[in-house]
Amino acid sequence: MKFKKVKKYFFSLFVLIILLNIFTLDKNSKIFIVFKKNLTGIYHFLGFDDSLISPKIILKNNNENFSETIAANSFDLEVFYSKDLKFDGKSAGLYIDNKDNLSFYDQKGYLIKDKKITKLNLTSSFTTVNQGGLKGIFFIKDKVFGFISSRTINCYKSSLVAIKSKTIIFETSCLPDDHLIDYNGMGGANLVLNENVYITIGAPEATSQLIRNLSQDKTSYYGKILRFKKKEIYNEKVDNIEIFSYGHRNPQGLINYNNKFLSTEHGPYGGDEINIILKDNNYGWPVTSYGTKYHKNDTDDNERGSGESFSFNHNDNGFNEPLYSFIPSEAISDLTECPKVLKNFYSKPCLLLSSLKAGSLFIIILEDNMSRVIAVEKINIGLRLRHFAKNIDTSTYDGEDHIFVSADTEGVLKIIFKNFR
Numbered sequence: 259m260k261f262k263k264v265k266k267y268f269f270s271l272f273v274l275i276i277l278l279n280i281f282t283l284d285k286n287s288k289i290f291i292v293f294k295k296n297l298t299g300i301y302h303f304l305g306f307d308d309s310l311i312s313p314k315i316i317l318k319n320n321n322e323n324f325s326e327t328i329a330a331n332s333f334d335l336e337v338f339y340s341k342d343l344k345f346d347g348k349s350a351g352l353y354i355d356n357k358d359n360l361s362f363y364d365q366k367g368y369l370i371k372d373k374k375i376t377k378l379n380l381t382s383s384f385t386t387v388n389q390g391g392l393k394g395i396f397f398i399k400d401k402v403f404g405f406i407s408s409r410t411i412n413c414y415k416s417s418l419v420a421i422k423s424k425t426i427i428f429e430t431s432c433l434p435d436d437h438l439i440d441y442n443g444m445g446g447a448n449l450v451l452n453e454n455v456y457i458t459i460g461a462p463e464a465t466s467q468l469i470r471n472l473s474q475d476k477t478s479y480y481g482k483i484l485r486f487k488k489k490e491i492y493n494e495k496v497d498n499i500e501i502f503s504y505g506h507r508n509p510q511g512l513i514n515y516n517n518k519f520l521s522t523e524h525g526p527y528g529g530d531e532i533n534i535i536l537k538d539n540n541y542g543w544p545v546t547s548y549g550t551k552y553h554k555n556d557t558d559d560n561e562r563g564s565g566e567s568f569s570f571n572h573n574d575n576g577f578n579e580p581l582y583s584f585i586p587s588e589a590i591s592d593l594t595e596c597p598k599v600l601k602n603f604y605s606k607p608c609l610l611l612s613s614l615k616a617g618s619l620f621i622i623i624l625e626d627n628m629s630r631v632i633a634v635e636k637i638n639i640g641l642r643l644r645h646f647a648k649n650i651d652t653s654t655y656d657g658e659d660h661i662f663v664s665a666d667t668e669g670v671l672k673i674i675f676k677n678f679r
Contacts, residue, residue, distance in 0.1 A: 330637050332679050333603070335619075337639065338672040345370050349664035350404070350446070351395035354647045354655050360662060360670060365391035367406075378404070381424050383417065385409035388439045393446030394457065397650050398492045403427070405448065405457060407441045414439050416459060416479075418491070425494045428486070430459065430479045438466035443524065447512040447592075450652045455486045458521065460508035461543070464552055470544035473505050481506045481543060483521070483535060505541040505577060509533075511593035513654065515607070518628055520581075522593045522611060525549035527565065530587040531580035532611075532622065532631070542577035545569055548585055582622070582631040589615035592663075594646040596621065599659040599675050606632065612643035612663055619643065619663075619673070639673075642666035 325338045347364035354360050362370040366386055369376045378392070385391075390407030393416075397403070402421040407414070413432035420427060433439055445460035461481040463469035473481025485500040511522035512535075519535035529549025533541055551565025572579045584590065595601075596608035600621070607628050611620035617640050623633040647655045647662035647670075655662070660674040 328637060328639070330621075331635055333675055334677040335637060336674040336676060338674070339668070340670070340672065342373060343670040343672075345669040346667045348391075348666045349645045350392040352645045352647045352662065352664045352670065353395075353397075353650055354662060355650055360647060362664065362670060363392060363395045363404075365393065367392050379421055379424055380404065380406060381408070381417065381419055381426060383408040383410050383426075384419075385414075388414065388441050388462075390414075390441035390444070393441070393444050394448045396448045396450055396455070396652055398450065398455070398488055401492060403491060405444075405446045407444060412436075416444060418457065418496075420494050423494065427491060427494055428496050428499065433462070433480070434468040435463065435466040438463055438469065440464050443508040445506070445509050447510055447521065448652060449512045449514060449519075450488060451514055453488050455488050455491055456483060456502060456512060456519075457486065458483050458506065458509035458512055460506065460510075460524075462508070464526075467544070470507075473507065473543045474540075474545065476501060476504065483509060483512070502537055503535050503539050503541065505543050505545075507543040507547070510591045511611070513593055513595065515595050515609070515654075516628060520593065520609070522590045523580075524589060525583070525587050526568075527552050528585045528587045529568075530584040530590045532582040532590075532593070532609075533578065533580050534628070536578065539578050540576060541580075542572050542575065545575060546572050546577055548580075548583040549587060581628075582634070587615070588613045588618065588620070588636075590620065591643065592645045594648075594661070595654045595656070597656055597658055597661055597675065599678075603678055610646065610661065612646060614642045614644065614666070617641050617643065639665075639671075641668055641671070643671075 323340050325336050328335045349362055350365045351363040367378045367380050369378055384406050387409060392404050392406050394405035404419050404421055406417050406419060408417040414436050415432050416430045417426050418428040439462055441462050443460040443462035445458035447458040449456040459479055459482055461469050461473045472478040482504045483502045485502040486496060487498050490496045506523060508524035509521045513520055521533050521535050523531040523533060525531060525547055526549040529547045547568040550567045553565050590611045590613045592612045594610050596610055600608050604623055607624040609622040619637045619639055621635040622631055624631055643663050643665055645664045649655050660672055663671050665671055
């Protein structure tokens with residue numbers, strides 16, 4: 259009898275502690291998140307966020323491969339859905355080796371390859387809270403490196419880590435306005451070129467002026483494209499970090515094409531950009547943008563798009579104008595060179611852009627000197643497209659007539675360009 263009373267007492271005490279945590283802790287606290295996500299059970303209790311929930315290999319259409327043909331203006335696209343390349347995760351990177359074997363890195367910290375799911379060896383500070391996770395992945399020789407969102411006590415930041423050794427090579431400072439962080443805006447694009455590694459870091463917010471302002475602050479690494487020494491990253495000890503360009507909001511794609519650096523960048527509500535990146539140049543965020551604030555006075559209780567506009571005048575402020583700006587925004591994500599068959603067809607510099615909100619593939623045709631955009635063709639795929647497959651060295655994969663692209667919750671698509679008219 260006495261044992262039952264003691265048991266009941268401790269159970270009541272446990273419930274009381276949990277309830278106090280729910281109502282007294284910060285909204286980003288781990289226990290709050292557990293119960294906010296699942297009031298009927300504590301299935302996240304060991305992980306406190308989504309990091310323990312691995313992507314699943316999913317099979318559709320009676321487990322058969324299938325394809326569909328989409329007509330573009332001057333040719334057709336055959337989109338292949340393979341049962342062997344279907345996953346329900348969001349990619350952090352998609353790589354292909356010289357035998358056309360694909361490696362899909364998931365934002366929750368998993369590698370999917372050869373129909374197997376492997377948990378990556380990330381640091382204890384790795385977090386998927388606030389839409390965080392693994393945001394970029396790249397290779398130098400035999401080592402794999404990841405750009406991740408990190409969380410320690412009262413501190414949200416970004417980290418560059420060596421996957422195998424779990425060594426933190428580089429970290430940003432703690433973000434202000436921690437209740438307004440949105441790691442969807444963290445950037446994470448990368449490029450290994452010659453003796454350097456370039457990494458984009460966004461200013462991850464939707465309604466925080468404090469976080470936005472870091473993009474213009476040269477003492478902060480947020481809102482920047484950084485240049486590292488490849489040798490230092492490989493040796494897992496960084497002494498030289500260079501701000502290559504600044505004034506960025508959320509650069510999600512980065513390539514070197516015809517000896518020019520190009521990036522894609524999410525704008526606010528409107529104003530997605532394609533930029534030619536020049537060393538030491540300022541791209542204006544958050545002073546200038548062709549988009550608007552999401553909410554009036556940056557509050558969450560207003561309709562999206564009701565906020566005020568930013569200044570449009572880049573040149574008068576000494577900022578670089580975008581090469582092209584999308585209004586309305588399409589949530590453009592990655593970019594790559596067009597495959598050979600498209601370059602030959604247009605006989606012009608040619609880019610492919612993926613997009614999330616628009617669920618479309620964009621073909622961008624440029625002037626020969628790449629000083630202006632001549633044409634933009636939007637081809638609706640109907641899925642959130644995130645990353646194009648790259649070669650292991652981060653250079654452009656050229657399948658001659660095809661590409662591979664990751665689609666959120668769908669895995670990897672193969673798209674063939676054919677039937678030119």
